[in-house]
Amino acid sequence: MSSDTTLVIEENKTWGENTQIEKIVEILAGNSNNPTLEEIDKMLGHESRQE
Amino acid sequence: MNLVKNRKILIDTNVLVYCSDGSYGKEAKKLLRMLANNNNKLATSELSCFELIKNAFDRKYRDYYLSLINYIDNHPVTPSTIMNGWNIYHAYIQESSNKKSIGSLDILIGSTAVTNNALLLTGNRKDFPMPFWKLVAQTHMIRKNGEADDIQNVYLLEFDVATYKTYIEAFTAKLEKTD
Numbered sequence: 001m002s003s004d005t006t007l008v009i010e011e012n013k014t015w016g017e018n019t020q021i022e023k024i025v026e027i028l029a030g031n032s033n034n035p036t037l038e039e040i041d042k043m044l045g046h047e048s049r050q051e
Numbered sequence: 052m053n054l055v056k057n058r059k060i061l062i063d064t065n066v067l068v069y070c071s072d073g074s075y076g077k078e079a080k081k082l083l084r085m086l087a088n089n090n091n092k093l094a095t096s097e098l099s100c101f102e103l104i105k106n107a108f109d110r111k112y113r114d115y116y117l118s119l120i121n122y123i124d125n126h127p128v129t130p131s132t133i134m135n136g137w138n139i140y141h142a143y144i145q146e147s148s149n150k151k152s153i154g155s156l157d158i159l160i161g162s163t164a165v166t167n168n169a170l171l172l173t174g175n176r177k178d179f180p181m182p183f184w185k186l187v188a189q190t191h192m193i194r195k196n197g198e199a200d201d202i203q204n205v206y207l208l209e210f211d212v213a214t215y216k217t218y219i220e221a222f223t224a225k226l227e228k229t230d
Contacts, residue, residue, distance in 0.1 A: 016094040
Protein backbone atom coordinates (compact mmCIF):
# COMPACT_ATOMS: atom_id res chain seq x y z
CA MET A 1 0.00 0.00 0.00
CA SER A 2 1.31 3.45 -0.89
CA SER A 3 2.21 5.85 1.91
CA ASP A 4 -0.39 8.16 0.35
CA THR A 5 -3.14 5.71 1.19
CA THR A 6 -1.92 4.54 4.59
CA LEU A 7 -4.38 5.70 7.21
CA VAL A 8 -2.95 8.09 9.78
CA ILE A 9 -3.74 7.28 13.41
CA GLU A 10 -3.24 9.99 16.02
CA GLU A 11 -2.97 7.83 19.12
CA ASN A 12 -1.66 10.46 21.48
CA LYS A 13 -4.49 12.96 21.29
CA THR A 14 -6.66 13.33 24.35
CA TRP A 15 -10.16 11.98 23.91
CA GLY A 16 -13.32 12.45 25.88
CA GLU A 17 -11.59 14.07 28.85
CA ASN A 18 -14.00 17.00 28.90
CA THR A 19 -17.20 15.10 28.28
CA GLN A 20 -19.67 15.40 31.13
CA ILE A 21 -22.36 12.83 30.51
CA GLU A 22 -24.40 13.75 33.57
CA LYS A 23 -24.45 17.39 32.50
CA ILE A 24 -25.53 16.44 28.99
CA VAL A 25 -28.32 14.25 30.35
CA GLU A 26 -29.40 17.05 32.67
CA ILE A 27 -29.59 19.55 29.80
CA LEU A 28 -31.46 17.13 27.55
CA ALA A 29 -33.90 16.25 30.30
CA GLY A 30 -34.53 19.89 31.12
CA ASN A 31 -35.46 21.04 27.65
CA SER A 32 -39.19 20.98 27.14
CA ASN A 33 -38.94 22.47 23.67
CA ASN A 34 -37.12 19.59 22.02
CA PRO A 35 -37.65 19.09 18.30
CA THR A 36 -39.51 15.99 17.19
CA LEU A 37 -37.61 13.17 15.52
CA GLU A 38 -39.28 14.09 12.24
CA GLU A 39 -37.94 17.65 12.58
CA ILE A 40 -34.55 16.23 13.45
CA ASP A 41 -34.57 13.99 10.38
CA LYS A 42 -35.22 17.02 8.24
CA MET A 43 -32.34 18.81 9.96
CA LEU A 44 -30.03 15.91 9.19
CA GLY A 45 -31.25 15.59 5.61
CA HIS A 46 -32.80 12.16 6.08
CA GLU A 47 -35.92 11.58 4.02
CA SER A 48 -37.81 9.07 6.12
CA ARG A 49 -37.56 7.25 9.41
CA GLN A 50 -38.57 4.03 7.64
CA GLU A 51 -35.39 3.87 5.53
CA MET B 52 -23.21 -2.84 24.22
CA ASN B 53 -22.65 -3.59 27.88
CA LEU B 54 -19.57 -5.65 27.02
CA VAL B 55 -17.77 -2.69 25.42
CA LYS B 56 -15.31 -1.24 27.90
CA ASN B 57 -12.26 1.04 27.93
CA ARG B 58 -12.71 2.20 24.36
CA LYS B 59 -12.80 5.59 22.70
CA ILE B 60 -16.23 6.20 21.17
CA LEU B 61 -17.30 8.90 18.73
CA ILE B 62 -20.99 9.76 19.07
CA ASP B 63 -22.65 10.47 15.73
CA THR B 64 -25.06 13.38 15.43
CA ASN B 65 -28.19 11.26 15.29
CA VAL B 66 -27.51 9.62 18.66
CA LEU B 67 -27.33 13.05 20.27
CA VAL B 68 -30.64 14.01 18.76
CA TYR B 69 -32.28 10.77 19.91
CA CYS B 70 -31.32 11.86 23.40
CA SER B 71 -33.53 14.91 23.00
CA ASP B 72 -36.55 12.98 21.72
CA GLY B 73 -39.42 12.60 24.14
CA SER B 74 -39.86 8.88 23.37
CA TYR B 75 -36.37 7.61 22.61
CA GLY B 76 -34.61 10.07 24.91
CA LYS B 77 -34.73 8.02 28.07
CA GLU B 78 -33.16 4.95 26.45
CA ALA B 79 -30.61 6.98 24.50
CA LYS B 80 -29.44 8.76 27.63
CA LYS B 81 -29.33 5.45 29.49
CA LEU B 82 -27.13 4.07 26.70
CA LEU B 83 -24.66 6.98 26.95
CA ARG B 84 -24.59 6.63 30.73
CA MET B 85 -23.91 2.90 30.49
CA LEU B 86 -21.09 3.40 28.00
CA ALA B 87 -19.53 6.08 30.20
CA ASN B 88 -19.90 3.92 33.32
CA ASN B 89 -18.01 1.16 31.50
CA ASN B 90 -15.01 3.47 31.32
CA ASN B 91 -15.44 4.30 27.67
CA LYS B 92 -14.37 7.78 26.63
CA LEU B 93 -17.11 9.59 24.74
CA ALA B 94 -16.60 12.43 22.34
CA THR B 95 -18.13 13.88 19.20
CA SER B 96 -16.94 15.61 16.05
CA GLU B 97 -17.13 19.36 15.66
CA LEU B 98 -18.98 18.53 12.46
CA SER B 99 -21.74 16.95 14.52
CA CYS B 100 -21.93 20.13 16.57
CA PHE B 101 -22.49 22.01 13.34
CA GLU B 102 -25.06 19.45 12.14
CA LEU B 103 -26.92 19.91 15.41
CA ILE B 104 -26.99 23.65 15.32
CA LYS B 105 -27.17 24.48 11.63
CA ASN B 106 -30.92 24.21 11.30
CA ALA B 107 -31.91 25.56 14.66
CA PHE B 108 -35.19 27.28 13.98
CA ASP B 109 -34.70 30.02 16.49
CA ARG B 110 -32.43 31.29 19.26
CA LYS B 111 -34.01 28.91 21.75
CA TYR B 112 -32.99 25.82 19.75
CA ARG B 113 -29.63 27.33 18.94
CA ASP B 114 -28.91 28.04 22.59
CA TYR B 115 -30.15 24.60 23.57
CA TYR B 116 -27.68 22.87 21.27
CA LEU B 117 -24.91 25.29 22.18
CA SER B 118 -25.37 24.47 25.85
CA LEU B 119 -25.28 20.78 25.00
CA ILE B 120 -22.11 20.79 22.92
CA ASN B 121 -20.24 22.74 25.59
CA TYR B 122 -20.21 19.57 27.68
CA ILE B 123 -19.02 17.09 25.03
CA ASP B 124 -15.41 16.77 24.02
CA ASN B 125 -15.42 18.00 20.43
CA HIS B 126 -12.83 16.84 17.98
CA PRO B 127 -11.83 19.04 15.09
CA VAL B 128 -11.17 18.16 11.48
CA THR B 129 -7.39 17.99 11.25
CA PRO B 130 -5.16 17.53 8.18
CA SER B 131 -4.97 13.83 9.10
CA THR B 132 -8.77 13.62 9.21
CA ILE B 133 -8.95 15.12 5.74
CA MET B 134 -6.27 12.82 4.32
CA ASN B 135 -7.94 9.76 5.84
CA GLY B 136 -11.31 11.01 4.58
CA TRP B 137 -9.92 11.29 1.05
CA ASN B 138 -8.70 7.70 1.21
CA ILE B 139 -11.88 6.36 2.78
CA TYR B 140 -13.99 8.11 0.14
CA HIS B 141 -11.96 6.52 -2.66
CA ALA B 142 -12.10 3.11 -1.01
CA TYR B 143 -15.91 3.48 -0.88
CA ILE B 144 -15.92 4.27 -4.60
CA GLN B 145 -13.88 1.18 -5.39
CA GLU B 146 -16.50 -0.96 -3.67
CA SER B 147 -19.30 -1.04 -6.21
CA SER B 148 -22.29 -0.99 -3.88
CA ASN B 149 -21.13 2.31 -2.40
CA LYS B 150 -21.06 4.31 -5.61
CA LYS B 151 -24.09 6.25 -4.58
CA SER B 152 -23.00 9.26 -2.68
CA ILE B 153 -22.36 9.31 1.03
CA GLY B 154 -22.36 12.81 2.44
CA SER B 155 -19.05 14.57 2.92
CA LEU B 156 -19.83 15.30 6.55
CA ASP B 157 -20.48 11.62 7.24
CA ILE B 158 -17.20 10.65 5.54
CA LEU B 159 -15.34 13.15 7.73
CA ILE B 160 -17.17 12.03 10.88
CA GLY B 161 -16.14 8.46 10.06
CA SER B 162 -12.63 9.65 9.32
CA THR B 163 -12.50 11.37 12.73
CA ALA B 164 -13.22 8.02 14.38
CA VAL B 165 -10.59 6.27 12.23
CA THR B 166 -7.95 8.94 12.86
CA ASN B 167 -8.45 8.65 16.61
CA ASN B 168 -8.77 4.86 16.66
CA ALA B 169 -12.27 5.18 18.07
CA LEU B 170 -15.48 3.22 17.67
CA LEU B 171 -18.46 5.02 16.16
CA LEU B 172 -21.92 5.08 17.76
CA THR B 173 -24.62 5.82 15.17
CA GLY B 174 -28.26 5.24 14.42
CA ASN B 175 -27.75 5.27 10.67
CA ARG B 176 -25.97 2.25 9.23
CA LYS B 177 -26.23 3.60 5.68
CA ASP B 178 -23.89 6.48 6.42
CA PHE B 179 -21.18 4.03 7.51
CA PRO B 180 -21.47 1.20 5.03
CA MET B 181 -20.46 -2.40 5.03
CA PRO B 182 -17.98 -3.90 4.35
CA PHE B 183 -15.87 -1.02 5.65
CA TRP B 184 -17.62 -0.59 8.98
CA LYS B 185 -18.05 -3.78 10.94
CA LEU B 186 -20.56 -4.20 13.71
CA VAL B 187 -19.15 -4.38 17.23
CA ALA B 188 -22.46 -4.20 19.09
CA GLN B 189 -26.07 -3.25 18.48
CA THR B 190 -29.03 -2.23 20.54
CA HIS B 191 -32.41 -0.72 19.84
CA MET B 192 -34.84 1.78 21.24
CA ILE B 193 -38.61 1.55 21.04
CA ARG B 194 -41.25 4.26 20.97
CA LYS B 195 -45.00 3.99 20.77
CA ASN B 196 -46.51 5.20 17.51
CA GLY B 197 -50.22 4.66 17.71
CA GLU B 198 -50.84 0.93 17.92
CA ALA B 199 -47.49 0.07 16.38
CA ASP B 200 -44.04 0.50 17.84
CA ASP B 201 -41.23 2.36 16.08
CA ILE B 202 -37.88 0.70 16.52
CA GLN B 203 -34.65 2.62 16.16
CA ASN B 204 -31.46 0.60 16.02
CA VAL B 205 -28.21 1.99 17.38
CA TYR B 206 -24.96 0.52 16.14
CA LEU B 207 -21.45 0.54 17.52
CA LEU B 208 -19.13 0.26 14.53
CA GLU B 209 -15.43 -0.17 13.92
CA PHE B 210 -13.61 0.65 10.72
CA ASP B 211 -12.15 -2.48 9.16
CA VAL B 212 -8.65 -1.54 8.04
CA ALA B 213 -8.07 -4.91 6.34
CA THR B 214 -11.13 -4.39 4.12
CA TYR B 215 -10.05 -0.84 3.46
CA LYS B 216 -6.64 -2.08 2.28
CA THR B 217 -8.31 -4.51 -0.12
CA TYR B 218 -10.29 -1.78 -1.84
CA ILE B 219 -7.72 1.01 -1.72
CA GLU B 220 -5.20 -1.06 -3.66
CA ALA B 221 -6.99 -0.38 -6.95
CA PHE B 222 -7.00 3.33 -6.18
CA THR B 223 -3.30 3.19 -5.28
CA ALA B 224 -2.59 1.60 -8.66
CA LYS B 225 -4.44 4.43 -10.39
CA LEU B 226 -2.41 6.99 -8.42
CA GLU B 227 0.83 5.35 -9.44
CA LYS B 228 -0.19 5.34 -13.12
CA THR B 229 -0.79 9.08 -13.03
CA ASP B 230 2.58 9.83 -11.38
